[in-house]
Amino acid sequence: MPNYSLAIFDFDGTLADSFPWFIASLDQTADHFHLNRVDPAEIEALRELSSREALNHLGVPMLKLPAITLYMHRLFAEGMHDIRLFAGASDMLFALHDAGVKLALVSSNAEANVRHVLGDAAGLIDRYACGSSLWGKAQKFGAVLRALRQSPANAIAIGDEIRDIDAARQAGVAVGVTTFGYNSRKALERHAPDYLFGDYTAMTQAVVG
Numbered sequence: 001m002p003n004y005s006l007a008i009f010d011f012d013g014t015l016a017d018s019f020p021w022f023i024a025s026l027d028q029t030a031d032h033f034h035l036n037r038v039d040p041a042e043i044e045a046l047r048e049l050s051s052r053e054a055l056n057h058l059g060v061p062m063l064k065l066p067a068i069t070l071y072m073h074r075l076f077a078e079g080m081h082d083i084r085l086f087a088g089a090s091d092m093l094f095a096l097h098d099a100g101v102k103l104a105l106v107s108s109n110a111e112a113n114v115r116h117v118l119g120d121a122a123g124l125i126d127r128y129a130c131g132s133s134l135w136g137k138a139q140k141f142g143a144v145l146r147a148l149r150q151s152p153a154n155a156i157a158i159g160d161e162i163r164d165i166d167a168a169r170q171a172g173v174a175v176g177v178t179t180f181g182y183n184s185r186k187a188l189e190r191h192a193p194d195y196l197f198g199d200y201t202a203m204t205q206a207v208v209g
Contacts, residue, residue: 002101003209004174006150008141010159011107011130013181015089016117021082022182025075032071033064047184050162069132073110080113086180090121092200097124099208104144106157108132137167145171156207158197165191176206 012018023043030037036059038046046054060068076083096103104127107114111130115122127147129140141157144150152172157164160181165188168175176195179185188196197203 001209002096002099002207004101004154004156004207006102006104006145006148006155007096007207008104008106008144008155008157008173010157010161010164011105011109011114011117013160014158014164014178015085015093015105016083016114017086018076018083019182021076021079022072025072025079028075029068029072033068035060044184047182048187050183052163066132069108073113076109076113080116083117085117085119085121086200088200090119092204093118093121093124095204096207101207102126102148102150104129104148106130106137106140106144137163138170141167141171141173145173156194158203162187162191165193168193176203178203 009015012022023038026038029035038058046057049057055062055065093103103125105114105125106129109130111128114128114130118125127144129144141155145152145155156174156176157168157171158176158178159165159168160178161183164177165175174194176197177183177188177193178197179188180198185196195202195206197206
């Protein structure tokens with residue numbers, strides 16, 4: 001039997017190599033909402049911060065955040081033909097599916113965008129929980145667990161950010177994070193996830209055993 005019967009994935013920075021697109025879109029978003037542009041020299045420093053810390057550092061008004069999120073989702077939809085899964089991500093999803101692991105995807109990105117980039121792997125996902133949520137990722141994790149009738153003890157959430165670790169802890173599930181996504185390895189280590197994944201082979205081994 002697999003180590004975990006359910007794997008809940010983040011999308012951007014975990015399965016999809018969208019960080020370069022994100023950086024390229026920041027100036028357009030800043031101009032649209034009359035915010036300060038990001039100095040390229042700041043980018044590595046931002047990878048050390050949580051999402052909320054990064055927003056505060058950039059001076060993004062919280063009241064504008066829903067509109068900014070919606071705007072960036074539209075930009076993603078326009079540019080998603082240039083966004084690809086990380087090498088090995090699709091093979092990993094197929095391997096977990098073949099091993100009998102249920103798969104879920106929780107993302108603030110739109111489901112249509114996610115499905116497009118996933119391509120043939122989109123049909124492997126048993127449950128999508130996409131789009132913005134007032135209650136955050138932990139609530140979405142709980143909804144996935146209930147919908148798929150899974151115990152938190154048998155589930156693992158896999159993301160690439162500090163907030164993914166926090167949400168997994170709140171939901172009572174194990175958590176693994178990639179070291180090639182948004183937050184740096186050093187920043188992630190400070191929050192003590194159960195697993196740090198440098199590649200998809202290690203991820204598959206941790207989930208399947």
